[in-house]
Amino acid sequence: MNKTDLLIIGAGPGGYRAAEYAAKQGLQVVIVEEDEVGGTCLNRGCIPTKTYVHSTSFAEARERMITVVSQLRSGVEGILSHPNITLMRGKASFVDTCSCSVGGDIVTAKNIIIATGSETKWLPIKGVDDPRVVDSTGLLQLETLPKKLCIIGAGVIGMEFASVFQRFGSEVTVIEYLKECLPALDSDIAKRLRKLLEKRGITFKMKTAVENVADLDADAILMATGRKPRTEGLNVEAAGITLAPNGTIPVDSNYQLSALGNIYAIGDVNGKQMLAHAAEMQAVHAVNHILGKTDNIRFNIMPAAIFTEPEAACVGPTEDQLKEQGVNYECHKAFWRANGKALAMNETEGMLKLFSSVDNGLILGCHAYGAHAADIVQEVSVLMCRDTTVSQLQDMIHIHPTLGEILKAPF
Numbered sequence: 001m002n003k004t005d006l007l008i009i010g011a012g013p014g015g016y017r018a019a020e021y022a023a024k025q026g027l028q029v030v031i032v033e034e035d036e037v038g039g040t041c042l043n044r045g046c047i048p049t050k051t052y053v054h055s056t057s058f059a060e061a062r063e064r065m066i067t068v069v070s071q072l073r074s075g076v077e078g079i080l081s082h083p084n085i086t087l088m089r090g091k092a093s094f095v096d097t098c099s100c101s102v103g104g105d106i107v108t109a110k111n112i113i114i115a116t117g118s119e120t121k122w123l124p125i126k127g128v129d130d131p132r133v134v135d136s137t138g139l140l141q142l143e144t145l146p147k148k149l150c151i152i153g154a155g156v157i158g159m160e161f162a163s164v165f166q167r168f169g170s171e172v173t174v175i176e177y178l179k180e181c182l183p184a185l186d187s188d189i190a191k192r193l194r195k196l197l198e199k200r201g202i203t204f205k206m207k208t209a210v211e212n213v214a215d216l217d218a219d220a221i222l223m224a225t226g227r228k229p230r231t232e233g234l235n236v237e238a239a240g241i242t243l244a245p246n247g248t249i250p251v252d253s254n255y256q257l258s259a260l261g262n263i264y265a266i267g268d269v270n271g272k273q274m275l276a277h278a279a280e281m282q283a284v285h286a287v288n289h290i291l292g293k294t295d296n297i298r299f300n301i302m303p304a305a306i307f308t309e310p311e312a313a314c315v316g317p318t319e320d321q322l323k324e325q326g327v328n329y330e331c332h333k334a335f336w337r338a339n340g341k342a343l344a345m346n347e348t349e350g351m352l353k354l355f356s357s358v359d360n361g362l363i364l365g366c367h368a369y370g371a372h373a374a375d376i377v378q379e380v381s382v383l384m385c386r387d388t389t390v391s392q393l394q395d396m397i398h399i400h401p402t403l404g405e406i407l408k409a410p411f
């Protein structure tokens, strides 16, 4: 039997960051991974898809993806070679509240962090077992470019693949049940982005439900209808854990299972914010909580991006949400076409909405689409973490000519 301070299940961005940080803080860590280290993000999520965005052809994209992923995987293996970390290969399964079995071995720990991530949520549509139907992992494994690609779902994954495969030369159709794409994005921005992609040649069928896959005229069909927590085979019942009705592991604000003080669940598996950077920061917070350390991570300020072409990004509430909440807000708009650097780059498509409070001037959020929108929203996110007002932003000097000056334009 192995005994350790901290047992981590899953070596994705949540798990490996928790291991790295805990080991540097002096804890003895065992981390268990049943697949490649790096998790969904590195092997079949953020990194492979972003390699596709930055490649000119499908063939080049596939080659670059394999190189980039293996380079980053070696980096994670390097992190996990810290003397305080033991990496165990295999599937972890709870035996009781303090122990898991991995293969034939039992690991017992003072604290356990579950970081098992998520998997594709398959809709129970008629004909879903048609061999043309793939999820994002399956699409990344295709060796030939589909002539016609049909995407079910206009969320982040669906929109990113639509943008990239259209550029590679596929004829792309996106089918979405809701009236607008990207529900977490300001509806005004989402609509403009969709219209732009439509102009580029992507067909959108909004307010449409797919009833039978056999009706779809496509060589490949991407199921992009969301992700669900991954807990199969984890035997959580043995630890006294009850899953929420939607399959997530319920946690408190410290990512701890309140009834079981020694168990934490971070990243996609708790369903709170299904983003790689959210998983990493939840990891840091959970380890701090184990160590009795306080931190000031503001999980309510969570920037996110959609890597279409051009990209979109957001932090804070949408304008619709501000209205629903009865917030006394002001909306400041700016356009890429009025920015010198954007014109010089020939990237004139884009719009930004920055929201501030009428009562105290505080920046409440920002939603945008346009070249490098994620970097601009990242700046707003930092300002929000420092409780900045719009008049303080006006006093801050930005380099000329930069896209960052777009933030100064609305004032």
Ligand SMILES: Cc1cc2nc3c(=O)[nH]c(=O)nc-3n(C[C@H](O)[C@H](O)[C@H](O)COP(=O)(O)OP(=O)(O)OC[C@H]3O[C@@H](n4cnc5c(N)ncnc54)[C@H](O)[C@@H]3O)c2cc1C
Pocket: 009, 010, 011, 012, 013, 014, 015, 032, 033, 034, 035, 036, 037, 038, 039, 040, 041, 042, 044, 045, 046, 047, 049, 090, 091, 092, 093, 115, 116, 117, 118, 136, 157, 230, 233, 234, 266, 267, 268, 269, 273, 274, 275, 276, 277, 278, 279, 307
């Ligand atoms: C196509 C796609 C694109 C994405 N793009 C982005 C993006 O651009 N930006 C972004 O922020 N997020 C993106 N995401 C989301 C991001 O990948 C996840 O939010 C992130 O990977 C979650 O990290 P995690 O550590 O919680 O879980 P994961 O990365 O899923 O890692 C969990 C790990 O646990 C292992 N595991 C599971 N069960 C067990 C067990 N019982 N025993 C041992 N090991 C186990 C798994 O094998 C896996 O390696 C994308 C996702 C997809 C699918």
